[in-house]
Amino acid sequence: MPAPLHARRAAGKRAGTMSQPLIIAVPKGRILAEALPLLAAAGIQPEAAFSDENSRALRFATDDPEIELIRVRAFDVATFVAHGAAQLGIVGSDVLAEFGYSELYAPVDLGIGHCRISVAEPADMAASDDPRGWSHVRVATKYPHITSAYFAKRGVQAECVKLNGAMELAPTLGLAPRIVDLVSSGRTLSENGLVEVEVIAHVTSRLVVNRAAMKTRGRVVPLVEGIRRAVAERAA
Numbered sequence: 001m002p003a004p005l006h007a008r009r010a011a012g013k014r015a016g017t018m019s020q021p022l023i024i025a026v027p028k029g030r031i032l033a034e035a036l037p038l039l040a041a042a043g044i045q046p047e048a049a050f051s052d053e054n055s056r057a058l059r060f061a062t063d064d065p066e067i068e069l070i071r072v073r074a075f076d077v078a079t080f081v082a083h084g085a086a087q088l089g090i091v092g093s094d095v096l097a098e099f100g101y102s103e104l105y106a107p108v109d110l111g112i113g114h115c116r117i118s119v120a121e122p123a124d125m126a127a128s129d130d131p132r133g134w135s136h137v138r139v140a141t142k143y144p145h146i147t148s149a150y151f152a153k154r155g156v157q158a159e160c161v162k163l164n165g166a167m168e169l170a171p172t173l174g175l176a177p178r179i180v181d182l183v184s185s186g187r188t189l190s191e192n193g194l195v196e197v198e199v200i201a202h203v204t205s206r207l208v209v210n211r212a213a214m215k216t217r218g219r220v221v222p223l224v225e226g227i228r229r230a231v232a233e234r235a236a
């Protein structure tokens with residue numbers, strides 16, 4: 001088994017043989033399984049430890065000595081790349097819209113992680129509710145910025161209760177009568193007695209790049225083009 005990456009990097013640094021790698025931030029959750037074949041098609045194959053469920057490492061070598069992967073929470077991918085801690089990343093357009101980082105450039109729609117961000121409420125409430133009559137709403141959500149901006153555009157004041165998951169519990173427990181959350185099959189909503197009343201935006205995952213790194217790191221543009229080609233070839 002090879003030595004852990006941090007030990008190899010330290011040895012390379014001492015010997016003066018290791019340059020600064022390009023770092024790609026990938027999300028831990030559901031997008032990962034769809035993203036890995038795209039990275040592989042673009043020639044980026046992580047070391048075995050990346051798929052080892054027992055590994056607690058967060059930073060991994062790939063078969064390209066100049067490229068490493070870090071595995072972080074979906075919401076943190078945007079932050080790592082925007083601050084230049086990673087040069088590229090894979091992230092949902094929901095996260096991009098929530099943060100609105102100007103340092104991020106999103107050149108490729110990867111066509112994975114399809115879902116939508118929607119307003120939902122209890123089915124019995126929806127039966128007699130008219131969204132056109134709303135002037136103030138209280139909403140439980142992981143997306144307070146998207147929610148406030150969406151309602152502000154319609155002249156509706158949104159009071160957001162920030163949660164990090166299980167938004168669907170909020171209406172029945174009296175935390176907020178409505179939620180804004182991601183919907184894909186609709187199963188989570190229906191199993192919790194909720195219905196989708198408005199779609200705010202459709203979501204897919206994007207390749208994101210730190211704007212400064214795009215100009216200063218020579219490998220970034222060819223990498224972006226390699227991933228763009230992998231997406232086009234998969235679609236063909």
Ligand SMILES: Nc1ncnc2c1ncn2[C@@H]1O[C@H](COP(=O)(O)OP(=O)(O)OP(=O)(O)O)[C@@H](O)[C@H]1O
Pocket residue numbers: 027028029030031072073074075091092093094095113114115164182183184185203204205
């Ligand atoms: N049901 C879904 N169907 C398709 N894509 C989804 C779905 N839910 C989330 N996504 C996409 O996957 C991204 C990551 O979601 P995921 O549920 O894996 O992480 P999370 O639970 O939000 O993250 P964490 O566990 O780090 O808080 C979202 O930002 C969105 O772009």
Ligand SMILES: O=P(O)(O)OC[C@H]1O[C@H](OP(=O)(O)OP(=O)(O)O)[C@H](O)[C@@H]1O
Pocket residue numbers: 164165166167181182183184185186187188189
């Ligand atoms: O319409 P569906 O296909 O049921 O998918 C929607 C669910 O998927 C996401 O949650 P996730 O499973 O990622 O769990 P989370 O609450 O930890 O984010 C989202 O927050 C919904 O709860």
